[in-house]
Amino acid sequence: MPADPAKMTLSNSTPQWTLLFVAWLLGSVFCTAQAAAPNSQAAGGNAARGAVSKSYPPDRVEKGKSLFRQNCSFCHGRDATGGESGPDLTRSRLVTEDVDGDKIAAVVRNGRPEKGMPPFNLADDEISSLVAFIHTQQNDAIAAAGRPGGRKGVDVSDLQTGNVEAGRKYFNGAGGCASCHSPTGNLAGLASRYQGLELEEQMLYPKNAKSKVTVTLASGQTITGTLVYQDEFTVGLIDSSGTYRSWRTRDVRYNIYAPVNAHVTLFGKYTDDDIHNLMAYLQTLR
Ligand code: HEC
Ligand code: HEC
CATH class of the missing domain: 1.10.760.10 (Cytochrome c-like domain)
Structure with missing residues (x-):
C-alpha cells in the first residue's frame, strides 16, 4: 500500500x-x-x-x-x-x-x-x-492506546480478487450501469485514466460530474445548460454557446438533472463481491 x-x-x-x-x-x-x-x-x-x-x-x-x-x-x-x-x-x-x-x-x-x-x-x-x-x-x-497495532484500511489486494465476467454481467444487468455508460463510449479508456483505489473511488463517487439544468424564465422561455452554480438565491449555468448566465432563483423555475446521483443510490446496493467484480471488469477498459 x-x-x-x-x-x-x-x-x-x-x-x-x-x-x-x-x-x-x-x-x-x-x-x-x-x-x-x-x-x-x-x-x-x-x-x-x-x-x-x-x-x-x-x-x-x-x-x-x-x-x-x-x-x-x-x-x-x-x-x-x-x-x-x-x-x-x-x-x-x-x-x-x-x-x-x-x-x-x-x-x-x-x-x-x-x-x-x-x-x-x-x-x-x-x-x-x-x-x-x-x-x-x-x-x-x-x-488499546499504547498497545502497538497495525491499522487496517482498504486492502489493495482486494481490488484484484474480482471476476471480469461477473462484473460485465452486473454492469449490463443488475447494476443498471449500461443505461448510462458504455465501455466503448463514455467509459472508454477509463482504466488508463484511473488505477487501483483511485478507479474504485471514481466508480463509487465520480468526482467533477456535471449536472444539467433547465431554467424557465417568467416569459416561458427555457434555457438548458450545465449547472455551475446554485444556492438558495442564485442559479447559474453555462449555456450551449459557452456563456455563463445566472438568475435569481425567485425569478425563474428550474429543474436540475444530476444522473450521477444514481451513484449515491447504487452505493447502498453493492455487495463487496459486486464491487470487486465491477473493478475487475472496469480494469479491462483501457
Ligand atoms: C468517499 C469517501 C467517504 C465516504 C464514503 C465517507 N466519508 Fe466520512 N469523510 C470523508 C472525508 C474525506 C472526510 C474529511 C473531510 C474533511 O477534511 O473535513 C470525512 C469526514 C467524516 C467525519 C468527520 C471527521 C472529523 O474529524 O471531522 C465523520 C464523522 C465521517 N466522515 C463519518 C462518515 C460516515 C459515518 C460515513 C458513512 C455513512 C462516511 N463518513 C462516509 C470521506 C468519506
Ligand atoms: C443514471 C445514470 C448512471 C448510472 C445508472 C450509473 N452511472 Fe456512472 N456515472 C454517471 C454520471 C452522470 C457520471 C459522471 C460523468 C461525468 O459527468 O463525467 C458517472 C461516472 C462514472 C464513472 C467515472 C467515469 C469517469 O470518466 O471518470 C464510472 C467509473 C462509473 N460512473 C461507473 C458506473 C458503474 C459501474 C455503474 C453501475 C454499477 C454506474 N456508473 C451507474 C451516471 C450513471
Whole structure:
C-alpha cells in the first residue's frame, strides 16, 4: 500500500493523541450521568459536552457496523481507523466531542462534498446505529492506546480478487450501469485514466460530474445548460454557446438533472463481491 501522508502525520502526532486520551479520561469522569442513560437524546442544550465513554447496546453496534462496512469503510477503513481517502474516526476530535450523534449526524447527512465526503440519506435510526459503532470503535481504540497495532484500511489486494465476467454481467444487468455508460463510449479508456483505489473511488463517487439544468424564465422561455452554480438565491449555468448566465432563483423555475446521483443510490446496493467484480471488469477498459 502506498504511504499515505495524512496517515503518517496522524500516527506521528503524539501530542494530539495524548490530548484525546486526556479528554477521554476527563469525559469518563464527568459524564458518568450520561453513560448511565444509553438511550438519552443529548441534543438538548443542557447536556454535558465532551468525550463520553459509554457503552451502546451490542445489537445497535452490530447494526452500525454493517451499515458502516456498507457505506463508510471504503473511505474510513473497515474499523473506522482511516482508509485511503477518509480520516481515522477513532482519532477524530469531532467524534470525541460528539454526544449521541449531535455532531456526527450532521456530517453524515450533509457530507463535506468539497472535501470528498458525500452526503448520505439515512434514517435516524440508521444514523444512531452508525454513531454507536463509531463511538464503540473510538472507545476500543482509546482502551488499546499504547498497545502497538497495525491499522487496517482498504486492502489493495482486494481490488484484484474480482471476476471480469461477473462484473460485465452486473454492469449490463443488475447494476443498471449500461443505461448510462458504455465501455466503448463514455467509459472508454477509463482504466488508463484511473488505477487501483483511485478507479474504485471514481466508480463509487465520480468526482467533477456535471449536472444539467433547465431554467424557465417568467416569459416561458427555457434555457438548458450545465449547472455551475446554485444556492438558495442564485442559479447559474453555462449555456450551449459557452456563456455563463445566472438568475435569481425567485425569478425563474428550474429543474436540475444530476444522473450521477444514481451513484449515491447504487452505493447502498453493492455487495463487496459486486464491487470487486465491477473493478475487475472496469480494469479491462483501457
Ligand atoms: C468517499 C469517501 C467517504 C465516504 C464514503 C465517507 N466519508 Fe466520512 N469523510 C470523508 C472525508 C474525506 C472526510 C474529511 C473531510 C474533511 O477534511 O473535513 C470525512 C469526514 C467524516 C467525519 C468527520 C471527521 C472529523 O474529524 O471531522 C465523520 C464523522 C465521517 N466522515 C463519518 C462518515 C460516515 C459515518 C460515513 C458513512 C455513512 C462516511 N463518513 C462516509 C470521506 C468519506
Ligand atoms: C443514471 C445514470 C448512471 C448510472 C445508472 C450509473 N452511472 Fe456512472 N456515472 C454517471 C454520471 C452522470 C457520471 C459522471 C460523468 C461525468 O459527468 O463525467 C458517472 C461516472 C462514472 C464513472 C467515472 C467515469 C469517469 O470518466 O471518470 C464510472 C467509473 C462509473 N460512473 C461507473 C458506473 C458503474 C459501474 C455503474 C453501475 C454499477 C454506474 N456508473 C451507474 C451516471 C450513471
